[in-house]
Amino acid sequence: MVALAGLDLRVPAGQTFGLLGPNGAGKTTLVKLLLAIAFPTSGRAKVLDRPPGNVRAKARIGYLPENHRYPPHLTGEQVLHHFGRLSGLAREERSRRVTTLLRRVRMEEWSGVRVHKYSKGMMQRLGMAQAILNEPELLILDEPTDGVDPIGRREIRDLLLEQRERGATIFLNSHLLSEVERLCDRVAILKDGVLRREGRVEDLTRAKSAFQIEVRSASPGVLEAVAARVPGLTVAENPGPGGLPGGAGPGATSFRGTWLELSGDVPALNGAIDALRRQGVEIASIQPRRDSLEDVFVRVLEEGEPQ
């Protein structure tokens, strides 16, 4: 069975990169190849300009595996010290970071309790602390919010934003598309071990040749009349918050019924604008129509949308 095939991917330093795909798509396999936890049958990879498994490169990487387990005989604090030692952190520096991180992930009160008593959410919080303990240049996270409640998810998201601010490159493997959309600069979609789409979130979610036109001051029936004459132009009956780029924004509902959608290219857009203006319709804004990442993801997986 081939887990990954013909994959060609580059993640620039300092970016937050999301890897998407259904179960069995090869996401975890890719992460394991990057960390030399598994080896490719052919092909090559470089992580931080070194081959996977290079000890010096690993010292600059933080990793949170899916369903991670910590030695059950250790307390949360001991876990962090153990992995800090393995990462080569000196004692004083390690102690300082362990104390800070335990506070940061709100695990101070549980730091002296053995980890086998921790809930799933607590394990994830401790896992995040473990992953960023060495202040990594590259942070690889496999389903970091798996089993975490909404508040915990937000905390982890904040933590990731802090890491991004710090300049870390983040490689995020997640099923939660909304989370990926919020956090990531770029995403790749894998299916059956093959890369189906890759690019900036902004580009991927921009619908091809489709625009949303916000209008004001239209007389009754004018919009419908223009729409009947211009090919691809329709009056959006209820664009709603999801239909607007980046969310509806304040006051969006007051524009209900004054949005037009155009399926067409730029010349078609100009034709539509001319037609509207000739009828005295005031145009408030024009924006390329955006899909949610979930729309893109589903379309790529179910319809096999080409790259």
Next chain:
Amino acid sequence: MKVAAILLDTGRELLYRKTIIVYFGVVTLVLLFFVLALQTDVANGVIASLTVAGLEGSASQGGFRLGDGAEGPGMGGLTAEMFVRYVQLGMAFFLYPLAILMSVFATASLVPRMLEKGTIDLMLSKPITRPALFLSRYAGGALTAALNLLYLTLGLAVILAWKTGVWNGGFVLSGLVMSFFFACLLAFTVLAGVLLRSTTVSIMITAVLFVASLLVRMPHSNRDWPLLITSRASRFLAQAVVETLYYALPRSYELVQSTVALIRHEGSVEWGAIFGSAASGALALALAVVYFSRKDY
């Protein structure tokens, strides 16, 4: 620091499993028994009187026995040196097998647990090479077992020296030989662990190999036995199996003989068995490391 971290964690894990604690408790009880219950009166290197938990010792054929003193006073000229060797041989007979057994039970899970999903991923992501990770884990197990054996031998040697004035360093050395023997056996345990990822199967394989290493010594040392097999091919095959097992496995019998020789100060350590066992253990460990280093997890 990274190797030390794994050694430390391995020690903690073994203590957490309680098996080592039970062994430690048994040995502590034995040591306390000798501290509190053994009373000796030694004059000019000879045991003049002896009581153990209120029972008086008396001379017996080839040694001594404990009773109510009805056999008559005196220890029949039993020297303190001989007394110490008898006691240490007896303790070695009972406690060495217990130590090996407990150590095998405690350490057999070291590799399978490390290979569990979610644990191995994290360990391999850290800046430590696979051979260093594996060997540190192995060393942690061997070191913990050695410390336990050292606790027994050194503790008992010191207590008996205090009670009789006789120091038998051979007993401490015999503990080191047993630690070495366990380290050789552990190499096979970790090899089974990395190949099969099962604690139970690792224990079973270690036990089978231990018994096999004892059994093959007899046909190996008796050159006439193949004559009992009439078929030439069967004879060749049987000899090949025996000799392969003998040289591939630790020389358990000879190592046990060496511990007896060290305690009794009679004969010498069988260096051939030491080197042969070291070679077989090193080979098993090397195979385990190579497999671990190339395996996808």
